[in-house]
Amino acid sequence: MSRFEIRFSRAKGPTMSQTTQPVRRALISVSDKTGLLDLGRALVAHGAEILSTGGSARALREAGLPVTEVSDHTGFPEILDGRVKTLVPQIHGGILGRRDLPAHVAQMEEHKIAPIDLVAVNLYPFEKTVASGAGAEDCIENIDIGGPALIRAAAKNHGHVVVLTDTAQYAGLIGALEQGGSTLEQRRAYAGAAYARTAAYDAAIAAWFAAQAQDTLPERFVLAGQRAEVLRYGENPHQQAAFYKDGSTRPGVATAVQVQGKALSYNNINDTDAAFEAVAEFDRPAVVIVKHANPCGVAVGDTLSACWDSALRCDPVSAFGGIVALNRTLDAETATKIAGIFTEVIVAPDADEEAKTILARKKNLRLLLTGGLPDAAASGVVVRSVAGGFLAQTRDNGQIKPESLRVVTKRAPSAQEMEDLIFAFRVAKHVKSNAIVYAKNDATVGIGAGQMSRVDSARIAASKSGEAAKAAGLDAPLTQGSVAASDAFFPFADGLETIVAAGATAVIQPGGSIRDDEVIAAADAAGIAMVFTGMRHFRH
Missing domain, CATH: 3.40.140.20 (AICAR transformylase, duplication domain)
Structure with missing residues (x-):
């Protein structure tokens, strides 16, 4: 039999995809060389021929392992600075040909296409290149084309071909070789992992292109993790x-x-x-x-x-x-x-x-x-699933500044009140809506979160302040002489009145209610200061 016929069986009965599959020819092209020599030695020890390219071939050869360059195998040289080296019929035909279909077998023998039983590929480090802050040209050059094509082809034909995309998979494959070859179950698992890897790779590339175009919420949004x-x-x-x-x-x-x-x-x-x-x-x-x-x-x-x-x-x-x-x-x-x-x-x-x-x-x-702090002002996208899809929005990186605040009451806040108001509003940004935060001297003294009514949030925060005061041995609630922040506007004056009753002397809120005048009048009647931010912080 020829070297092509040895891999095929026209006998009736179970197909090769249903039995243990030995590896007689492997294609290895990896950027991450971790475990490469162990894999190469195991393949050679079990009689496999290794096809390889570039640095992978060099590393294997320097370790004393026999390697056939892909260009020697195909009779076609690498061209375009290595952009084209495996995108040829002799490679993809060897991967995609089904050993259980006589027509495929005949065509492969006719065109002298030798079967490839294993593909080990990990991709150009596109994600790491982007993370390093490299320029656009370097990022584009690290977009792998041949690698994903090889991986997807091998994964599609997993009935006959093993595909390895992660160095952590090598040990499992080596163990299988010692038992005579890979099982269909193993090949199917590797195939699923392979498609997940190329999907994540493409997702990273799509995200990079969207970022280059400043398209924060692109028409087709892809996630990978x-x-x-x-x-x-x-x-x-x-x-x-x-x-x-x-x-x-x-x-x-x-x-x-x-x-x-x-x-x-x-x-x-x-x-x-x-x-x-x-x-x-x-x-x-x-x-x-x-x-x-x-x-x-x-x-x-x-x-x-x-x-x-x-x-x-x-x-x-x-x-x-x-x-x-x-x-x-x-x-x-x-x-x-x-x-x-x-x-x-x-x-x-x-x-x-x-x-x-x-x-x-x-x-x-x-x-x-963590080694550092996240930039609270940085942009980004947050995602939440819903039935049948997901919501995506930019991160709430809004931050108020003193010069952006508008005093709407007859009395303006004191310097200390203003400092506490800004502090309290920053905290309210991170409290579930409806949120009320009391603060005094750069510290929270009462927090009400997640209530359906803003009045209830104000009452709960004040009540907890009273409990905290008792625990500290104080006679008055901590909210006495405090300021209060609301993450969104007061729809009625009752929420403000509850805050005043708790002892707050100044309030910060976004404003924007149709009853703002009513709320402002209540603040003036109580003699407290109130400022509008023009920015709300709903957090659901």
């Missing part, structure tokens, strides 16, 4: 969940190094993200305590230790079992205080060695170090 971890469960034990990373370099829970503690849960990840995005709003040292995705205590100050004291005072009950985010390097004094209550996660840009040693005594506490 790499599964980082299968989680124990989702929001509830009966839900399945996994954590995916999209390759973004934005500092946060996805890029953090977990120094210690148990594995993160679905809710841990969600809450940690909420906490870290909130703490990044502030330039001064800040601490944010989050419970169920809502801040329950926020403070800025001169030291993290002082910030922790103020943030915890706002709602010490809810802080139990919460997430703590800091925007500075965690120090020993602050670490000691945080470790004094049950805390699920601490996330910070960094931590000094003494702080790490202190927290190491709390073996279950997760410590995440």
